[in-house]
Amino acid sequence: MRRTATHEQVHAPIHTIVPPHIFKHLAGLPDEHWPGLADRALESMALAAEMRAERCAMAGVTALRETSAVGAQRTVFDAKHGFTLPGNVVRREGEASTGDETVDEAYDALGATYTYFSKVHKRDSIDGRGLRLDATVHYRRSFNNAFWNGRQMVFGDGDGEIFGRFTRSLDIIGHELTHGVTQYEAGLDYQDQSGALNEHMSDVFGSLVKQYSLKQTAKKADWLIGEGLWAPGIKGKALRSMKAPGTAYDDPRIGSDPQPAHMDDYVSTDDDNGGVHINSGIPNHAFYLAAVAFGGRAWVKAGAVWYHALTQTLRRDADFARAAAAIVDAAGAKFGKAGAVIVREAWKKVGIEVRTSTSRLPRAKKSPKRRVRPRGPRRANPLGAERGHRRAS
Amino acid sequence: MPEPLRSTLSVLVERASFFALAGELRSRMPDVTQYRVRIEDDDRAHEVIFDDACDDTTLLELVERVAEATRAAAG
Numbered sequence: 001m002r003r004t005a006t007h008e009q010v011h012a013p014i015h016t017i018v019p020p021h022i023f024k025h026l027a028g029l030p031d032e033h034w035p036g037l038a039d040r041a042l043e044s045m046a047l048a049a050e051m052r053a054e055r056c057a058m059a060g061v062t063a064l065r066e067t068s069a070v071g072a073q074r075t076v077f078d079a080k081h082g083f084t085l086p087g088n089v090v091r092r093e094g095e096a097s098t099g100d101e102t103v104d105e106a107y108d109a110l111g112a113t114y115t116y117f118s119k120v121h122k123r124d125s126i127d128g129r130g131l132r133l134d135a136t137v138h139y140r141r142s143f144n145n146a147f148w149n150g151r152q153m154v155f156g157d158g159d160g161e162i163f164g165r166f167t168r169s170l171d172i173i174g175h176e177l178t179h180g181v182t183q184y185e186a187g188l189d190y191q192d193q194s195g196a197l198n199e200h201m202s203d204v205f206g207s208l209v210k211q212y213s214l215k216q217t218a219k220k221a222d223w224l225i226g227e228g229l230w231a232p233g234i235k236g237k238a239l240r241s242m243k244a245p246g247t248a249y250d251d252p253r254i255g256s257d258p259q260p261a262h263m264d265d266y267v268s269t270d271d272d273n274g275g276v277h278i279n280s281g282i283p284n285h286a287f288y289l290a291a292v293a294f295g296g297r298a299w300v301k302a303g304a305v306w307y308h309a310l311t312q313t314l315r316r317d318a319d320f321a322r323a324a325a326a327i328v329d330a331a332g333a334k335f336g337k338a339g340a341v342i343v344r345e346a347w348k349k350v351g352i353e354v355r356t357s358t359s360r361l362p363r364a365k366k367s368p369k370r371r372v373r374p375r376g377p378r379r380a381n382p383l384g385a386e387r388g389h390r391r392a393s
Numbered sequence: 394m395p396e397p398l399r400s401t402l403s404v405l406v407e408r409a410s411f412f413a414l415a416g417e418l419r420s421r422m423p424d425v426t427q428y429r430v431r432i433e434d435d436d437r438a439h440e441v442i443f444d445d446a447c448d449d450t451t452l453l454e455l456v457e458r459v460a461e462a463t464r465a466a467a468g
Contacts, residue, residue, distance in 0.1 A: 083453045083454050140457065145426050147446065150446065154445070179424065190421065198423060
């Protein structure tokens with residue numbers, strides 16, 4: 001019997017939290033300079049474009065466990081470097097810290113994310129219905145990723161050469177959990193511009209979770225995604241920068257940050273599901289510009305506007321132009337003409353003009369009336385139709 | 394392919410019923426690592442695409458063992 005399963009036949013991330021272009025760069029490095037790096041990168045190489053298939057937004061989501069309890073219900077598990085999820089329970093809600101910094105970081109970050117969505121947006125967990133927040137740490141060996149699998153968070157420890165442990169970054173955990181929120185709300189297709197908007201929303205709320213936790217103003221915030229993830233010696237601040245897309249890292253081992261900040265530099269590619277981790281730099285920068293223009297704390301106005309669009313008006317197949325129009329519209333609904341002007345200007349600065357007139361938009365009200373659309377957007381999740389009722393008490 | 398890797402992979406391939414699996418097992422979840430594994434076994438060959446959110450841990454173990462072997466072979 002001849003069995004082969006060679007290195008070349010094992011590929012990897014098409015959309016990990018670590019952008020595929022980083023793995024591509026690593027894979028092309030000469031081995032004599034950095035032994036083993038190229039091999040590990042190849043383990044994590046992006047799949048070819050022909051492997052793309054039409055995305056069914058809710059595929060992979062299994063039955064959810066709900067809780068009637070009020071407040072976060074966190075459980076952290078330890079996979080002990082194995083493959084089986086969720087693993088052994090190591091910390092439940094309300095229990096004291098374990099002394100394992102990875103366990104405790106995960107526990108705290110889940111709590112910070114829950115608190116952000118609950119306090120700021122009156123949302124009870126990822127699904128708006130109190131979904132339990134489960135997380136597994138120490139998953140596999142030298143695993144360079146963190147992801148939410150539709151049921152729980154999963155964290156790798158990193159390989160120590162390129163990445164450290166993934167629990168170090170609060171905004172990354174907020175980012176991943178926001179993918180869950182998006183899935184239950186707009187259900188943005190994970191391909192091309194709608195996919196970049198999906199990534200963008202995760203970056204927006206990942207950053208806001210961190211800013212809220214640190215009580216930072218928009219001006220003081222670092223606007224970095226994945227700060228602290230790089231292992232020592234890597235020349236980089238983070239995975240992405242919303243303030244200055246394209247400047248997060250520049251290192252011979254990992255390449256340079258390819259994110260554009262303007263539509264003039266939009267990257268057309270079949271990799272990375274159409275560049276979802278690359279072109280998200282454009283809406284990311286628009287959000288940053290809007291948040292700074294609004295002033296104060298970013299979650300109060302800019303975050304409220306983007307959340308409104310994500311949960312009320314964005315469609316799963318939205319492109320940048322439609323998303324910008326929906327977000328300008330949301331700004332008008334929440335903060336009147338002045339709010340709409342700020343957001344429209346932010347989009348204009350990244351090369352997306354929104355021509356919708358703000359003259360018909362309602363003035364800002366303390367409790368803005370929910371706009372009724374003649375036809376509801378197509379939701380990824382049938383529960384989306386009820387989402388107006390799913391709010392934290 | 395040297396022993397004991399050959400035996401280990403054979404066990405995993407059998408346990409996963411690899412040749413009976415559908416070729417497409419992706420979860421479509423964001424930010425998961427995706428893998429494509431192709432195995433040739435005498436007169437048959439089969440390829441499966443899956444990702445980190447795959448429920449079949451045998452497949453994940455298979456890809457990790459292959460990766461480890463590749464690293465070891467590379468020195």
